[in-house]
Amino acid sequence: xxxxxxxxxxxxxxxxxxxxxxxxxxxxxxxxxxxxxxxxxxxxxxxxxxxxxxxxxxxxxxxxxxxxxxxxxxxxxxxxxxxxxxxxxxxxxxxxxxxxxxxxxxxxxxxxxxxxxxxxxxxxxxxxxxxxxxxxxxxxxxxxxxxxxxxxxxxxxxxxxxxxxxxxxxxxxxxxxxxxxxxxxxxxxxxxxxxxxxxxxxxxxxxxxxxxxxxxxxxxxxxxxxxxxxxxxxxxxxxxxxxxxxxxxxxxxxxxxxxxxxxxxxxxxxxxxxxxxxxxxxxxxxxxxxxxxxxxxxxxxxxxxxxxxxxxxxxxxxxxxxxxxxxxxxxxxxxxxxxxxxxxxxxxxxxxxxxxxxxxxxxxxxxxxxxxxxxxxxxxxxxxx
Numbered sequence: 001x002x003x004x005x006x007x008x009x010x011x012x013x014x015x016x017x018x019x020x021x022x023x024x025x026x027x028x029x030x031x032x033x034x035x036x037x038x039x040x041x042x043x044x045x046x047x048x049x050x051x052x053x054x055x056x057x058x059x060x061x062x063x064x065x066x067x068x069x070x071x072x073x074x075x076x077x078x079x080x081x082x083x084x085x086x087x088x089x090x091x092x093x094x095x096x097x098x099x100x101x102x103x104x105x106x107x108x109x110x111x112x113x114x115x116x117x118x119x120x121x122x123x124x125x126x127x128x129x130x131x132x133x134x135x136x137x138x139x140x141x142x143x144x145x146x147x148x149x150x151x152x153x154x155x156x157x158x159x160x161x162x163x164x165x166x167x168x169x170x171x172x173x174x175x176x177x178x179x180x181x182x183x184x185x186x187x188x189x190x191x192x193x194x195x196x197x198x199x200x201x202x203x204x205x206x207x208x209x210x211x212x213x214x215x216x217x218x219x220x221x222x223x224x225x226x227x228x229x230x231x232x233x234x235x236x237x238x239x240x241x242x243x244x245x246x247x248x249x250x251x252x253x254x255x256x257x258x259x260x261x262x263x264x265x266x267x268x269x270x271x272x273x274x275x276x277x278x279x280x281x282x283x284x285x286x287x288x289x290x291x292x293x294x295x296x297x298x299x300x301x302x303x304x305x306x307x308x309x310x311x312x313x314x315x316x317x318x319x320x321x322x323x324x325x326x327x328x329x330x331x332x333x334x335x336x337x338x339x340x341x342x343x344x345x346x347x348x349x350x351x352x353x354x355x356x357x358x359x360x361x362x363x364x365x366x367x368x369x370x371x372x373x374x375x376x377x378x379x380x381x382x383x384x385x
Contacts, residue, residue: 031096033082036105040151042081044088047073047163051171054163059084065091071174072144073163077152079103085148092117092146094139102148105135109236111243117141118250120178120239123232124185126153128192129199131225133232136185140178140250147181155188156181175250179258182240186265189233193272196226200279207283211290219287223280230273237266304364311350319343 044059048070057064064072074088082103089099098119101107112119117139124136134153139146147156159180162170169176199222207215240263242248244256251259319339323330333339358364 031100033086033100034103035079035082036103036150039080040078042076042078042084043152044084045075047075049073049163049171051166054166054171070143071171071177073174073177074144074146075149076147077149077154079105079148079150088146092139092141092144098139102137105150107135109232109239111239113242113248118178118243118248120182120243122182122185122236122239124149124155125188125192126151126155129195129225131192131228136181138178138181140174142250143174145174145177145181156184159184173250175252175255179251179255179262183258183262183265186236186240186262186269189229189269190265193229193269193276196222196229196276197272200276200283203283204279204286207287207290211287211294215287216284219280219283222283223277226273226277226280230270230277233266233269233273237263237270240266300363304358308351308354311354312347315343315347315350 046057046059046061046064048055048057048064048068050070055070074092076085076088079085079102085102086099089102093116095114098112098114098117101119107121109123110119110121120138120140122136122138123133125131125133134150136154137146137148139148159170159177162168162180163177170180171177203215203218203222206212240259243251243259244263319331319333323334325335333342336342355364
């Protein structure tokens with residue numbers, strides 16, 4: 001099962017290479033828009049909401065941009081239509097460099113604070129194992145939230161459901177919606193890491209029961225995946241912590257408390273990744289040790305077989321020497337009717353004696369203590385009378 005879960009990790013290497021930071025030509029203006037290769041088709045969802053309700057608008061509906069006290073959530077998936085995305089950014093009064101930055105899909109998670117808005121870049125898990133993540137960019141303004149995803153897939157369905165139901169404080173402010181999106185992305189990593197924990201346990205069990213040379217490749221692929229997770233989570237933790245500073249706008253004391261909870265979850269995720277990385281490194285040592293023990297067992301069996309045949313070869317060699325049968329010092333069994341059976345019995349007896357000696361010395365047939373259990377002695381202490 002572990003092999004099945006990680007067998008297609010190599011296929012992601014080419015995809016991840018395409019998801020590196022899209023860079024324009026050398027010398028191009030920094031505000032130039034460069035659409036990534038194989039960008040998905042752009043889809044725009046416009047929502048206006050308040051405590052009274054929520055309204056959905058079409059992408060080309062100008063009524064969405066009318067002045068109102070309602071809050072706005074602009075959700076964009078796909079980066080193929082650079083012109084449409086740039087127009088939305090201009091309506092939100094985003095800086096040209098910020099608009100150009102939306103198309104750089106290989107960025108590290110970060111938080112940048114501008115005078116009128118906050119830009120937050122996250123790695124949103126969309127599959128795993130093997131680990132797959134899309135870039136999620138959040139722009140938080142006074143009365144709007146802009147979310148831009150690389151592809152249509154996401155993990156934000158619970159946030160949409162809460163926004164539709166109007167439960168809790170999610171309709172209270174754009175900052176709270178931003179917190180809900182960040183919290184959902186971070187929480188999605190927990191079941192993903194639990195899956196990697198299952199893969200690690202399955203690999204360990206397979207190595208202990210039946211070590212194979214192919215396990216080394218699987219372990220190295222697992223270590224590479226955990227390294228990718230660490231690269232996503234480490235700067236993401238710093239991006240969340242940047243929102244806890246006192247000079248960050250839009251977040252009041254209550255939301256800061258919630259963001260501190262997100263920061264704690266980020267630390268927990270980092271701890272889990274580090275633990276799994278250490279375990280995966282131990283799997284390499286365990287695999288090499290298991291192979292060595294298996295080879296030792298094979299060599300022990302072959303050595304015992306060779307050792308058993310040493311006295312047989314000696315006896316056969318002695319009786320195979322040509323001597324004068326008339327000599328009184330010759331082997332009397334050479335002229336004996338049952339001499340052949342006697343020699344075979346002598347060989348069998350010598351082998352049995354050697355097997356008995358090996359057994360008494362504990363070299364063979366020495367199984368472990370079946371009564372032993374982890375944390376419990378095999379012979380529990382007797383209660384005093």
